[in-house]
Amino acid sequence: MGGVVADDRTTTEFTSEIPAIVTQGLTRQFGRVTALNKVSLVVPSGTVLGLLGPNGSGKTTLLSILAGFIAPTAGNFQLLGQSDHSEALARTGSLISRPLLWPHLTCRDNLRCVQGITGGESDMDEVDRLLAEVGLDGSATNRKFGQCSTGMRQRLGIATALLGKPDLLLLDEPTTGLDPEGMVEIRNLIRELGNAPGRSIIMSSHLLHEVELTCDHYAIIFRGNLVDQGPLTNTPPPASAVQLNTTDNKRALDCLVNKGWTASTNSRDTVQHQSLLVEIQPGAEWKVARDLAEFGIYPSDMRPSEPTRFTGSLEGKYLAAVGRGEVEGVQQE
Incomplete structure (x- = not known):
């Protein structure tokens, strides 16, 4: 284990x-x-x-x-x-899934109970401090958990995770x-x-x-x-992009990513074999075709496209990473 x-x-x-x-x-x-x-x-x-x-x-x-x-x-x-x-x-404090607390108790009493269950000494100053820290002071302190909004419940759950600093x-x-x-x-x-x-x-x-x-x-x-x-870094300026179809889109995505291109499947394309989006500098389309040709893959059409993300942005990183996982056949067994 x-x-x-x-x-x-x-x-x-x-x-x-x-x-x-x-x-x-x-x-x-x-x-x-x-x-x-x-x-x-x-x-x-x-x-x-x-x-x-x-x-x-x-x-x-x-x-x-x-x-x-x-x-x-x-x-x-x-x-x-x-x-x-x-x-x-x-x-370490944790809030895994939704907070499961006593619906008939107030926010303050719930936090006191969790404080006792987790082995902490009774400390009303800590309870009141945490309620204020998560924005549940004032009238919210004495509201029953069962009557709290989803946001208030999440706040109280975070307060329980903060017990013990x-x-x-x-x-x-x-x-x-x-x-x-x-x-x-x-x-x-x-x-x-x-x-x-x-x-x-x-x-x-x-x-x-x-x-x-x-x-x-x-x-x-x-x-x-x-x-x-x-x-996470600051979002850079948008890049140019081309929409691309090839003789083998699935292999092409893997090859382009391996060559260092920022490429992904086109989420707006609903056909079975989705077209690809590749971020490029203007005039660099021939480099994309050259790199694909090394693997025996050739473009069937290529046209300018509005970039759907920013180079280096979290969205770009996410789509590229998930695209690599799809290509590499990452799966649960």
Whole structure:
């Protein structure tokens, strides 16, 4: 069974030089289904990382392993530079799936109960401080959980994760099911929480714009595989693009990506063999044809297209990474 990465030290003084999370070959199987496949992820300390992927890609499974709810089938992981997982979990707060709290209790009483269940001493000052921090002070404090809006419930769930002043927060799709106003409120809250010195946050989502507006690092999970990770940078100016059909579109996408082109299938094209979109500098169409010819693939038509994303943007990275996964036959077994 997988566990934490071996380390000669039983405890580690956590600094900005030590990653908040390191996983090595993390794998989780449910019967014959591989939910996570050899995921090796590094989360820098003091960052807010967006864990991206379509529904069912393995995001919740990964967070559940890190939070200690389920064990990995294989592989290792380390939290906050500590070899002792139990000690690291004492400094980790999590909200996996929706908050399950007592509907007949008020927000304040719910937080007091969770404080007691998690082994913390009764500390009303902490309860009131956290309610204020997540925007549930005032009249909301005494509202019963069953009468709270979805946004208020999410806020209270995040407050439970903040008990004990954790250095690491694991949040599973915190904006799902919220209206636009609620999404903005939770997004702003997560950014504020990420400003705490030394705190690291992983926020899973299937919404590109939420990650782009909230996070400073990203990781993309596709069909249980980690297909890309890195820092988010400022959005560069738009690039020119061509729409392309070839004698073998599926192979052409793989070849172009391997040659360093920013290419993807055209999501607006609903035919079975989708055309390709390739970002180029004006006048460089011949280079695309040349690179394809090396693999015995030839364009059947090529025409200018409005770019559907920005070169280097998160959308571009996501489509390129998922495109590589499709071409490479990444799948669950």
